[in-house]
Each structure stands twice: as structure tokens, then as C-alpha cells.
Amino acid sequence: MQRKNFLKNAVGLFSTALVMDACKKADVITDATSSSATAGTSGSCVVAPTETDGPYPYPGGEINNPLNRSDITGGQTGVALKITFTLVNTNNSCALLSGYRIDIWHCNAKGYYSGYGNQPGVLGTQSYVGSTWLRGYQTTDANGQLAFITIYPGWYASRATHFHFEVYNGSTLLKIGQLTMPETISDAIHVTAGYNGTINTTRNANDSVFGNSATDLANQTMSLAGSISAGYTATHTIGVAL
DSSP, X not given: OOOOOOOTTHHHHHHHHXXXXXXXXXXXXXXXXXXXXXXXXXXXXXXXXXXXXXXXXXXXXXXXTTOBOXXXXXXXXXXXXXXXXXXXXXXXXXXXXXXXXXXXXXXXXXXXXXXXXXXOSTTSSBOOTTOOTTEEEEEOOTTSEEEEEEEOOOOOTTSOSOEEEEEEETTEEEEEEEEBOOHHHHHHHHTSTTSOSSOOSSOGGGSTTGGGOHHHHHXXXXXXXXXXXXXXXXXXXXXXXX
């Protein structure tokens, strides 16, 4: 389909991210909802669907800025989210892949991307040229894993709520993909303070990227656990064929 050392103490870092948000009382998410997350899929040992980079990969690429970091929040506020990726080789009995780079980027709570100008949205046309928030890359550890601390993304017109990622072996691009989350969680978050205030009208199954295949969508939906008040953790396995 086409379209345009792992965190040693995850609990501590995750708490730090929440405390950092709490210091920004004017912007922090205050909704105290504590319901458990609806389970999504966690990815599996299948080749990840290939998708377009979309219109907002960072100019020059994440690696050239440099954006090698586990915490990509960059001062953006929203519901805390920690994402753990596991990278596997589908052509070698799902062998874990160590030393591979994964880039990630996504929009902020209001649906805007860093690094670009003239972006339409709920706040009107905005420019964030030169900003690098909600972008970064890391290298997988001996367990084929890495983790990012970020916020739950917002949404913008015509697209389902989503993340972008790329997988590299050195300078060789192996995979371009996108991921989404269970809609029940997205809907609950998007009506809270700091987000758009309404649910995303583009549903996952109707999205121009995710809607092509129900099987692909299942493999593009991250598994989440947590709550709005405490933050969420997400896990996903990315399969590449080497």
C-alpha cells in the first residue's frame, strides 16, 4: 500500500515525564479518568505493512539533526505515553535484531508537526519550523528493543490518529510504516483538556492508510495499557524481512 542501553528504570523515567508535565499547570492534561485501556494488537512476527512517509518527515532526516534520544516530548504536553518496540527478522524465525535504528515522529496534542510551516489545524495556520519535538531515533539493544517517552498524539483532518516510523540498517532504509491505537482510547483522550476537544472523525478502518486491509490494520494497531491520569504504555513488534 502506498501513501503521501533500553530505559533502565521505565517506571522512574515515566514518572519523570508526568512530573514534568505537572509543572506546566496551564497546559497539563487534568482529566482523572482511570479506566483500563482497551487491548489492541501488539504486532506479530509478520512483515510490517509498508506505508508512505507522509508529508512531515523531518527535513534532512532525524539522524542528521541529531535527535538520538529516548524522551522525545520536547516540552509538548499531553497524556504521557511510553512506546516499546521489538524488531524481528521474519525470514529468520523471528530472530531479534540488535543494532538497528528506528526513527519515529508524530503530531502534538493539537495535530501539528514540528519542523514545518503553514500547517492548517484547530489553532489556525501554524508554523513550527526549526522545532524538533515529538521526533527522535534510537538503536535496538541486545533484545531487539528500544523505547520512547512521548505524549499521546492528537489528530488532524482527513487522517486517523497515527505515528510514523522508519527502520534502518546503518544508512540503508529497510521499512517505512505507520501505526495507530485502539479508537476507544484515542476517543477518550481527544475530548480532554489540551487536545482537540472532539473525537477524530476519520476512523481507523476508513483511513486512507490503515483502511486498505483489515489484516494490515490488525498488525498496525499498538497494544496499550494504562489510563489517562497515569499515562499509557504501548508495545509493538515490527517485522522486517532480511
